[in-house]
Amino acid sequence: MDGAQFSFFDDGTWSGKIYTGGWVDGSGGADEVTAPADGAHVASIGRATPADLGAAAKAARAAQPAWEATAPADRAAILNKAAEILEANAGELIPWIIRETGSIPPKAGIEIEHSAGFLRAAAEAAQENQTQTLASVDGRGASEELIRVAHGVVGVISPFNFPLILSIRAIAAALATGNAVVHKPDPRTPITGGVMIARAFEDAGLPSGLLHIVPGGADVGAAMCEDPNIAMVSFTGSPEVGAKVGEACGRNLKKVQLELGGKNALIVMDDADIDVAASNAAWGAWLHQGQICMATGLILVPSATAGQLIEALGTKASHLPVGDPAKEECALGPLIVEAEAKRVEGIVEDAVAKGATLHVGGKPNGTLFPATVLSGVKPGMRAFDEEIFGPVAVIAEYDNEDHAVELANMSDFGLVASVIGTDVRRARDLGMRLRVGHLHINDQTVTASPLAPFGGRGRSGNGCRISGPALWEEFTQWVWVTTKPAATPYPF
Incomplete structure (x- = not known):
């Protein structure tokens, strides 16, 4: 921030960069991030293009199978470590949140506290048993199971208002359930909504290729909805943009989770x-x-x-x-x-x-x-x-x-x-x-919990939810598996 250097959040590491296989230059050059209060320079961030998005999605898809095969306890350990890193470095991160987002200090502190909570809740959920046994009804002697499996690569698009929380809640859920992630933060808050998350997971030991941060404009978001390597998009933002995201994902037969605000x-x-x-x-x-x-x-x-x-x-x-x-x-x-x-x-x-x-x-x-x-x-x-x-x-x-x-x-x-x-x-x-x-x-409306399904009805979303039991519902899908002790002949 204006030349400030920190042991954890040293802007010399990421200034003017995007995060995909490490900190690299974006094809679109770099953008200036300014403070909403006075327009002063906060930082420079790399600008991704649709080509960068495509390369990130391809790399994420290649890395994802090994991550899904990773023991749940090991995935949980990385998520918990990322939570610890955010909390341990709150003193360095909070001034950046204040400057970039216009938050008062207590709200900036809430971003750190709640984001750590979402990470820990996802870590706990990662270790839940998501296999069910079914009774066989056709007399074939087969055992039958329902198993939750990851979608593959989840695209995340987040807004400017609570950029850390509203990015990390989807990223944590996707990683916990075995997915890789390509994330486009709001271009007005890419530091809080992107760089902080990349740095936390980088230090937590998340394997390379599983998380990509691609700040950019609407063209990058549109590319995310079209890219065949991305199986699901989680979007938080306005109903107008959300409708376009939903339309594009529907046209490409992608799973889409929309959280679109409220009155x-x-x-x-x-x-x-x-x-x-x-x-x-x-x-x-x-x-x-x-x-x-x-x-x-x-x-x-x-x-x-x-x-x-x-x-x-x-x-x-x-x-x-x-x-x-x-x-x-x-x-x-x-x-x-x-x-x-x-x-x-x-x-x-x-x-x-x-x-x-x-x-x-x-x-x-x-x-x-x-x-x-x-x-x-x-x-x-x-x-x-x-x-x-x-x-x-x-x-x-x-x-x-x-x-x-x-x-x-x-x-x-x-x-x-x-x-x-x-x-x-x-x-x-x-x-x-x-x-x-x-x-x-007997409470006001601004209340949320990492253990409760978040989402609304009507123009507030498409009926999907995020967090709590909705974590597995939204970020995975069922596979029905039947197993017979030996193959048997059929009449033909």
Whole structure:
């Protein structure tokens, strides 16, 4: 970072390079990585081309069979070692995460902590028995087994917002189940989303050829969906790009796992503690500037208590400083690029023009966007209908429980919902009426675990999941094996 040298993360090793069979030059030259807060130089990274992607996929396919044949305990040991390396070097890595992604220090620490958790969970899963015995039904005297086998090579495409976690959760799952990996991180965050992972596995002793990091543009992602050596693609990003990935993978008969974001409702029940509800809503709406697929995108509150909630959120917003977390203490850092700040401002302006009330915030300064509170939001406003991906608390009022469910289920997304109330049974019953993949009672929406299947419904994905028991479901496939003690003749 601007000439800084570290024993583990020495940028002299990887500056201007891609990772495929070691650190090498990319065919596309090198790109500059800049800080979202001020546009300053962070690092240089190699730029891969579709040709680099093709060579990486071919090398990964050649290396994969030996890795699948490796003892599960040995695969697990490498995954656990990679987790230890990330944790041991957190002091060096966190400043890079802050600078490259605009994260405040606690969020950067979460990236390290949760990524290590995903690695350890994958290591444990690698050692699970995935063979089942079936009863033979045809009287042939054959024993019958179902065995999980790797797809081969898994392509991973990850976003900019939590680049370490959202890259490593798929990479770890793929490696744990015997696959090789070709990974394209977001070109805006290739250090956190790529280089850190390569360095951790490099030092952990992952055999050469099993992990390739190919930073590049949309042409590299498109090539990944077309390459015959890649059997599966795991994509995390926008619904618009995800639809294109799904279409291309379907055309090429590839397995595809899509995680595409959400418009996540937090329902405040009429018996809720308003101060506690406001605290949950603030965290869910404004953490990492709202740039989280699980962010609280719609706060539904009874009309009778809406004024109290608006006042509590407005007070919180006015006390949250926004700035460059690499240079000053702040609660909110920058959005990833200035165009995103202008887009979020447009969503706020649309809501106000259609009758919503702006209480706090709403105006960016470059990439810096303050915590914002909008009330009186209704269907038909962009703030109600769209995933904002910015620090805007969107408040809509409801008349009764049926109305709350109706409003929450209007979204085409279906990732997360939360319900906060004193009567837990009642809150849970209401929550189970919501069309989502994750439901949290008396908690906010930004919650994840390496042991829980992650994914949503509708525009939030294609019904696939990642982590927990979904690790084996998504990253392997069944082979049915029958064995007879000896071959016997047939009538022909």
